[in-house]
Amino acid sequence: MSVAKDAALLVGAPRSNVRGKPGRIGTDEVIGQTRPLLAVENLTKHFALKGGLLNRTKAVVQAVDDVSFNVQTGETLGIVGESGCGKSTTARLLMHLIPPDIGSIVFDGLVVGAADGGLSHRDLHRQMQMVFQESYASLNPRLPVAMSIAFGPFVHGLAKPAALKRAMKLLEAVGLDPILFANRYPHELSGGQRQRINIARALALEPRIVILDEAVSALDKSVEAQVLNLLVDLKAQFDLTYVFISHDLNVVRYISDRVMVMYLGKVAEIGPVEHLYRDPQHPYTQALLSAMPSMDPRRRTLKAPLAGDPPNPISPPSGCRFRTRCPFAEAVCETAPPALMAPPGEELRAVACHMRVPGSGHSRAATVVSA
C-alpha cells in the first residue's frame, strides 16, 4: 500500500481542506511577510497555588505572562531561557495540553479552539506534535516502540496494520532498523534511540510543526549531535517547522533561524539568530550570551555575568521583571513594564527594554545604540 493511500485513510480534514475552512483570520500577506504558520498572541497562564483548609488560592505563579510571537513556515524558532522561565509551559500551552488563561493561538490562519469554524484541538494535534525531554518517561514501558509510534495514527482512525506499517517507515526515517527495533520495549533502548523513537512518534501524524521541548538536553554530547543532525535532515525531508526549546545556547544557535529569549514568563528579546548572538540588545540576553562557555581558554569568562537566581514567579518584580538583576535598572524600570518593540533601525527584531525605546525616560534610552 502506498504512502498516499495510508494518509488518505486518516480521518479528519486533510491539509488542503484546512486551508479552505471558514473562520480564518488575516490575509496571506501580512506587511510584506507571508502569513505565519503559527501566531501566538498574549498567551498567559497563571497557576493558582491552593492550600489550607478551604483550598483557597494562596498565591499565583505567573508562569507565562502575555507572550506573543510568530513562527514562519519552514523556520526553526529557538526558545531559550533559564529553568523556570516558562519555556515548557509555553510548549504545553501551544499543544493545548493545558488550557491558556488568556491569549489566542492561530495556526495557519485558523484560530485554535474557536467555536465557529476554527481549528479543533484534535485537528491541531494532527498538525502540531511535540517531543518531550525525558525519553524514557515519554514512552509507555508496556508497549513495543512500534506500537507507541503507531498510536497516534491509530487514534485518528488508521487501521492497526496500516498504522504499524507507517511506524516501520518512520523507524527507518529516524535511522533505526525496523527489524531490530520495532518490537523492543523502551527499557531495551539507549537514551538516544529512545529519543529517536519519540521523534518518530511525533512525526507519525505527519505534522507540519514539531515542538521540541529540551528534546536533546538529556543526551550525551555525541548522541546529542547525532540527534540534532537527524532533526535537521528530517526537517528538510518532511518540510517541517520547528519550535526548539532549550537552555543550551550553542545548540539553539546551531539549529535555529530565529531565537526568542524568555525571562520569568515574559519575552525579553526575539530576533534572527545571528543578529541576536552578534549584537544582543536586552541586558538579559547579553548576560546570557556572556555566560556561554568559551572554546578559547584565553577568552574565558572572568566574572559571573549575573548574580543570584531569577526572582520568584509567584510575586515577580514590578515593571520590568529583569530589573532586580539588571545592571542598568533605573526608576522607570520599576514603574512601567517595557513593551516588546522593534529597536530603531532593526525591523526583524523586538526587545522589551526601556533602554531601546527613545524617550522612555531611561537615561540610556537615547544615547545607547548598542552595548
Place this chain on the structure above:
Amino acid sequence: MVDVAVLPADSAAAFKRAQQGKSYWRRVWERLRDDKVTLAVIGVLVMLLIMVVFAPWFTMHDPYTGSVLRRLKPVGTPGHWLGTDEVGRDLWARMVFGGRLSLLAGVMPVFLALLIGGFLGVAAGYVGGLVNSAIMRLTDVLYAFPSILLAIAITGILGSGLQNTILALTISFIPPIIRISESVTTQVRHLDFVEAARASGAGPLTIMRYHILNNMLGPILVYATSLISVCIILAAGLSFLGLGVTPPSAEWGLMLNNLRQALWVSPLVAALPGVMIFITSMCFNLMSDGLRQAMDVRL
C-alpha cells in the same frame, strides 16, 4: 503531503514480524515457563480446580449422607481413605465438594472487588480533583475497619449464606484494590507518555485502555492473587463463626468448625480441612510471588 522514507525490500518482513511480535504477556509467559516453583504451584491449583469442578467423578460417596455406625473413622479406613466426619460422612467426598464453595467464596469476592475497585480506582486516579477526593475519602471510611470485622458486621446484618458471604468479602476487599489502582493510575497519568498520548489527540477512554490499563494490570493482578488466599481464609473464618455457609453444606471452614469437637478423638481427620485451606492459600500466595517476578519487565 509529506513523503515517508523509501520502503526497503526487507521492511515487509519486518512489518510481519512486528505483527507477530512478542507481546508483553507473551514475554511474561516465557519468563514464567522457566520458573519451576510457580509452574508447580499453578499445576496444583489447576488440579484442585479440575477436582472441584468435576467433583462427582472423584468420589463414590455422597457428601451429605452419613452413617451413625461409621462416625469419625480414622484416615485409611477401607472405603473411606480419609476417614469420616462426626456424622459419618465420607471426608474425602466432603473435601472435594467443599472445595467448590471454598474456592468460590475465595475467588469470587476478589474478582468482583477487582472489577468494582479497579474501575473506581482508575476513575479516581485519572479524573483527579473532586472525584478523587470523594472516592478516596469513602474508601478511607471502609479502611477504618479491619476486613474481618467489616465482613462479620456485614454478614451479621445481612444474615449468613454464601451470597452474603461473597457480598461481605467483596465489600471488604474493594478499599485496598481502589487504593492500589488509584495510586498506580496517579503515578502513570503524570508521566510524559500519557501527555504524549493526549497530544496525539486520544480521548480519556482510549488513553486508559491503551496506556493506563496495561501499566496497572501487572501490580493489580499480583495483588489480587495474593488477596485470594486471604479471602479463602476469611470465608472459612466466617463459616467457622457460623456467619458463612450453613450446615449441612460442605465448606472447608465450616467442616473445620464442625470437626473441632472431634479434635481429641480423631485429630488427623479434624485437621484435614485446615490442611486444604493451607495448601490452597499457600499456592495462591506462591503464584502471586511468581507472577510478580514474571511481570516485572525490567528484570
